Amino acid sequence: ATESFAQTHVRRLEAxxxxxxxxxxxxxxxxxxxxxxxxxxxxxxxxxxxxxPVTVEKLTSMPLERQVGFDGATWLDRELVSDMPGSLHNSGFGRDVREAQARRRQWLIAQDLAREEQDRIVYRANMLSILRQRELNRVAGQLSDELGLSYSEAKPGVRIAGRLREKLELASGKYAVIEKSREFTLVPWRPVLDRHLGKEVSGIVRGEGISWTLGRQRSGPSV
Known part of the structure; x- marks a missing residue:
């Protein structure tokens, strides 16, 4: 055994x-x-x-390699613009993330979503919103072909009503598919919707959130 191998065991025994x-x-x-x-x-x-007790938080379902050139808001992007990014080691998974971030920066620069300024990278203020909308538009187009329905974008102050068809897990987050007779809408998913798949829901878009009324009742629980 090498000296470093033996010392590893000694440190373990001391602990x-x-x-x-x-x-x-x-x-x-x-x-x-x-x-x-x-x-x-x-x-x-x-x-x-x-x-x-150990708690596990799922950061993303998308592999790092796929995030590097993905046209949407990824976990890598959120880390790049975060005021408090996660600490990374220089080996193992930490090294893999660093390498992926470096390649992602170059992709963002090529997309005119970031620029090099002296010794740092400056990201566009609305970079995440642009990437998120790109993915939503792409997914909405695919769903429109699949469902045979037109896509209606959720707009602030507008009431959304229909059947909660399914939950989608995208790179930018989870979204609910609200289906009506001739169209559908994609809105941010909330845990309160878990028990209402396949049921009628309605809500009013307020900023980045929605005030939901669950079920067909005239007056009922709102979230």
Whole structure:
């Protein structure tokens, strides 16, 4: 074994000794490991799971490689313009993200959505909105052909009503397909809609959100 390989195990043993015990280092550098070591580790993990549960957040369903040249608002774009982007390591997945971001910047520059200015990249103020609308228009066109219905864009202050047909997961987020007899609309998805797939819904577009009235009732729960 190499010296670095051995040192990795030593650091691991030191961490175990401090956290749960059951391992002791002898003066000659060898280690004594308790016979119930695996039981100790399992108990420790169960305790950690209770006191410090792990939560997993899905950032995107699109692979990094596909995001590099995707004509829509991707997770890479949101990270590039974020005031508090996630910290990235210089190896493994962090390195892959850095490389993808660099290639995405060049794509954005070619699309006239960003420009190089001295030692930094300046992004257009409405870059995400432009990319989001591009994807929506493209998906709406595909759905129009598939459903045989015309697409009606959701506009602020306008009431939307129809059957909640399905949920779409796009690069820019989740959207609901609201279907009427001759047209359909795409609107941002909200968790409250999960239990109403296939049902009649209505709502009024307000800014980037919608005040929903769920079901056919004249007066009912609004969100």
């Amino acid at each position: 175990i000794r401090r956290a749960i015990g059951g391992v002791e280092r002898e003066p000659d550098g060898t280690w004594i490991i308790a016979t119930d070591h695996l039981d100790r580790v399992c108990d420790y993990e169960r305790q950690r799971a209770r006191t410090e």
